[in-house]
Amino acid sequence: MKLFLSPNSLKLNLNPNAKLLVAVSGGVDSMVLCDLLVKSKIDFAIAHCNFQLRGKDSDEDENFVVNYCEENQIEFFSKKFEVKNHKNSGNFSTQMAARELRYTWFEEIMKEQNFDYLVTAHHLNDALETFLINLSRGTGIKGLTGIQENAQILRPLLPFSKAEILNYADENQLKWREDSSNASTDYVRNKIRHKIFPELKEIHPEFLNNFSQSIQFLKEENQLISNHLEEIKSRIFEEEKESIQISIDKIKKLNPIETYLHHLFSEFGFKSTNEILKILQSENGEIRSKTHRLIRNRNEIILTKIKLEKFEQEIELNEFEILEKPLYLRFLKSEERNLKADETLDYDKIKFPLRLRKMKIGDIFYPFGMKGSKKLSKYFKDEKYSKIEKENAWLLVDDDDRIVYVVGKRIDDRFKITKHTHKYLNIFL
Incomplete structure (x- = not known):
């Protein structure tokens, strides 16, 4: 059944005492989200990132959000970021550098101020853009389900299109800031937004609604896969006090083995199935992710966390x-x-x-x-x-x-x- 954008359509189902931190840029999406939360009488705080990429416009965005918070008596957090410096420190695009900086900062605020959830204004068009970007790079079924929610990040506008959000903003006479960089086609996401999506909509006027249904089907099928993997883990993962022991004979019976290895071990930070295969085929050896170790031990492999706590020798x-x-x-x-x-x-x-x-x-x-x-x-x-x-x-x-x-x-x-x-x-x- 099609939902209509209104305060009643947020469907957050939260504990009344839950503390929400809302990421607000000042653009139409985040201002619509704020309006919906205010009208739903949901308490929240706002976090605004000033990436200093558009000079005076970036500062005016921040001032706009500050004024909104003062008018509505909303707790406010803001931070200026040196995106260009962070971009140059690693192999980042400008957008990826900004994304890493803002989510790291959001996480810090949530820990320091005891927020329960981060809420963002991502919508259906954003999900389509993410889907096409992931598809172009090569991805599995999880990557094709678009933008993900998790236990701490809520995205209540995901079922709604950009057109619905703009319509709500106009009907409710909301004010927002336009980001001039959104009109540029220098970024992959913007090229999809301004060139590819209009073509898809011309091919099929209901493309976005059909995409929404497809995403739901993919999420349900991904859940089936997750259920199957949990059943496999219950059979081949034997939990000990500080490790998990896995029978090599049982692992080798899985087919297709590389796909299983990816799904079974990627959550522990192991991205290369070839490295895991080498461990299975050798008599000894060890590989490490940032958080875990995978060790060959006779007829099994042992999965254990890397201990950060160190004691004197x-x-x-x-x-x-x-x-x-x-x-x-x-x-x-x-x-x-x-x-x-x-x-x-x-x-x-x-x-x-x-x-x-x-x-x-x-x-x-x-x-x-x-x-x-x-x-x-x-x-x-x-x-x-x-x-x-x-x-x-x-x-x-x-x-x-x-x-x-x-x-x-x-x-x-x-x-x-x-x-x-x-x-x-x-x-x-």
Whole structure:
């Protein structure tokens, strides 16, 4: 059923206490959005970006939005950006540089001021332009669904055309600022707007409405794909405490494998299916995205987050200390064994102070219950430690750097209690 643009058509369905931040340029789209929100008696704040790309006109846009906020008693945020400098700092177009700057700033405001949602004035014509841009670059079904909404970004004008927005503005005698750069065809989006869209509309007058229906169909089909992928993940992704283990045999049975690899791992930042395939086909190896690691480990691959929190290589401890990070560790010296302790050592055999550290090349360990020593690397291999488990293993060593305890796993036989033990070091995890 066709919606008509009015305050009742916003369909936001928000908690009455939700805090909204509305991105407002001063153009007709954002001013119509503001008018609809005001008439709907929805409280919101406004954020305006001054990109300083049009000299005096950019400042007048900002002044226009400031005056609107003062007249309507709306909280206001604004910022001037050096778009040209940011563009030159990377491989950006002017529009992409401006987009990155504004969304980074919006995110900062939302965190600092505890806003629940960012609201933008994107509409159906914008969605068509995005669709054609993505199509021209090569994209999958998600890219063909146009401009996306998510948990924190609301776009209530997406069902409506530019013509409907202009008609609403005229009927309600709204004021807005015209951006002269919108008439230029220097940008790809503007070329689509001024040259391609009129041709499409001439071919079929109902092109935009039909496109809207097609977008809805694509979104529903994309949801079907998402449901299928979640079912696949439930079968082949085995969640451990700090990682996900994935059977290589199960992955290799997926067809078409490259498409599955893209959908299964792109959300973790892995964009190259060729790199993932190399991991599947090798005996070992690792690749990284900005946020995650993918590691070959025998007959599986391990997916784990890259840890940003770093600790000192070695942490010196005393016998009375309670350690909270990077793991909980508590010591209790006693004249008798505490049966509630996770491990108990012979106090007199240890040279204090104790230290907590990671594995080093050449480490030797005397596993409790076994005769003789083992290289720690061999012990880990025998115990089938994955690369992640080796990296996460903490060692308790004494002042002579002798391994006292592979924390949470096994004590060193040299420090076990015997019938001759008189002082006990009880360890609680």
